[in-house]
Amino acid sequence: MGSFSFPISSAAAIPEMFNDMPSTIKAYLKEGFVVLARVIDRHIETLVPLAAQAVQTPYKVDEDELALQLGIPSKDAGHLLSAVSLLTAVVSGGGDTPEQIVSAAVEANLIPQEARNAAAAFATALVPRRDTLKRTLDVSRLAARVLPSLTSFDVAVDVRLSFEKGKPKLAVPVAVAHLDTDAEGGEIWFQMQKTDVEKLVEDLGRTLKEMMEAQRWAQENH
Numbered sequence: 001m002g003s004f005s006f007p008i009s010s011a012a013a014i015p016e017m018f019n020d021m022p023s024t025i026k027a028y029l030k031e032g033f034v035v036l037a038r039v040i041d042r043h044i045e046t047l048v049p050l051a052a053q054a055v056q057t058p059y060k061v062d063e064d065e066l067a068l069q070l071g072i073p074s075k076d077a078g079h080l081l082s083a084v085s086l087l088t089a090v091v092s093g094g095g096d097t098p099e100q101i102v103s104a105a106v107e108a109n110l111i112p113q114e115a116r117n118a119a120a121a122f123a124t125a126l127v128p129r130r131d132t133l134k135r136t137l138d139v140s141r142l143a144a145r146v147l148p149s150l151t152s153f154d155v156a157v158d159v160r161l162s163f164e165k166g167k168p169k170l171a172v173p174v175a176v177a178h179l180d181t182d183a184e185g186g187e188i189w190f191q192m193q194k195t196d197v198e199k200l201v202e203d204l205g206r207t208l209k210e211m212m213e214a215q216r217w218a219q220e221n222h
Contacts, residue, residue: 014096018108026110032083033111035076037118043070048125051084052133084122091126092133098123148183158191 021029040047046069053061063077070077090101102120105111111119126133155177162170175192192200 014090014094014101015104015108018105018110021108021110026108028079029083029086029110030112030115031076032079032081033115033119035072035080036083036122037115039070039072039080040118040121044122044125046070047080047084047122048129050081051088051122051126052129083119087119087123088126088133091123092130098127148181148186150179151182152178152180154178 036047050061050066061081063081064074066081067074067077070080072080087101090096091098098120101123102111102116105119106113106116155175158174158176160172160174161168173194175194175197176189177192178187178189180187
């Protein structure tokens with residue numbers, strides 16, 4: 001969990017959306033709002049930009065690193081990210097006030113009473129960024145259309161040995177990679193030799209430059 005996309009078109013849609021959430025998701029999110037209540041006073045300046053990042057590219061947020069930064073258990077970081085991602089998506093999706101949003105979530109048994117003030121404070125802190133957040137989410141959703149989107153990429157280096165008469169004769173480094181997407185069954189594991197990694201880095205570097213140029217052109221001609 002940690003990323004949410006909601007078609008919010010009116011004030012009436014928010015209570016309906018909250019009420020229709022499965023109980024397992026509500027329970028998970030409630031834990032996140034409880035964590036939010038514990039950390040918001042000390043870390044709101046960290047959480048607001050982090051939430052914007054989480055709803056755009058959730059796989060780039062390191063939950064273990066976040067847990068260390070906030071001084072909370074790693075399992076709580078995942079709950080917290082999901083809760084703040086939800087609020088960020090809802091706040092950016094329309095003109096509802098923080099109180100309207102939080103009241104609807106409390107009535108739907110999504111936000112516990114003890115976390116109400118914390119959720120309202122966080123939602124209020126998002127309001128000045130509403131237009132920027134909406135554009136960020138719109139761009140992210142546009143980029144994710146049609147094909148599966150990358151959600152995680154992990155890589156480790158392994159060393160393969162060959163033996164002769166029981167003793168190592170040759171050692172070759174191999175990159176073992178795991179890639180996952182937001183599509184069901186869109187998960188693969190593969191290995192790469194050093195030359196494969198060098199080619200991949202070169203290709204990705206060129207792709208990044210082309211994307212930056214395309215972004216610059218789009219901004220100038222929008």
